[in-house]
Amino acid sequence: MMLSKKTKYGLKALTYLASVDGKEPVQIAEIAKHENISQKFLESILLTLRRNGFLGSKKGKGGGYYLIKQPEDIKMTSVMRVLEGPIAMVPCVSLNFYEKCDDCPDENKCSVHKLMLQVRDSALNVYRNNTLADLIS
Amino acid sequence: MMLSKKTKYGLKALTYLASVDGKEPVQIAEIAKHENISQKFLESILLTLRRNGFLGSKKGKGGGYYLIKQPEDIKMTSVMRVLEGPIAMVPCVSLNFYEKCDDCPDENKCSVHKLMLQVRDSALNVYRNNTLADLIS
DNA sequence: TTAAAATCCATTAAAACTATAGGATAAAAG
């Protein structure tokens, strides 16, 4: 149930990029230093963020990463799904990654299902109500 | 962010014990079979549930496990904390297991902190509003 | 005293997560 460091670092990097604003590319090294993150690890995280449409990049001198969208338009639901995976804690209550449990003959009678549905909805509610912009102010 | 099988199986076992009711001990083998759980794995789970005051046990022939409290009095907050650990997804927002982050100079300015506080509160709200009895009906 | 059942202890197997290494590619500056 712990948040992975990948997600934690990814969120911090996004926040930093949003805070410096401007379309000026920011170098990995600068982000890593400012947020106390291993540069090499951060590198791979930024790569997945770019591949998933959150960041743009520029190579060579003066290069680096920058936000593609406005912070107000970056929803936590999508960030979490890309970095952390499904928001649901069990596949049988997942909206985007549904899977039936091997055990469990009847979902509707399953206590775990019943509880985790509520947990998913409450988490979803939080992520839907937060954009990157909300985490800065 | 996935629910561990330990927690899943533990919840199912508790639910089953609550459903058979009566103070008759139920054998591990019976629970395991009914819920499609590896008996050996379930064994260790029931043991921790007993050590944490949820279950009583009786040894020898005719022995087994049984609920110590009424299902209405078993809160999901305490079950989750024992089986899954802290409800918070980062230690810096945990009520019962608080720890400062090594990185992160100022919690109050941390975006991850800000988001995870909300997630914790929403999850807590769900767990506080559910007892074992609620999961059966 | 025998059989059934929980308990205890130690170990392994498998999976996920974290981090690093090393080179390939591309862009910019001079």
Add this chain to the structure above:
DNA sequence: CTTTTATCCTATAGTTTTAATGGATTTTAA
């Protein structure tokens, strides 16, 4: 065109967590 700078990419090592297993011990009922 060469050097520098920085991203891009793949692989893998190390660590931790999760899941499962095996076997010896103790308790209880009949």
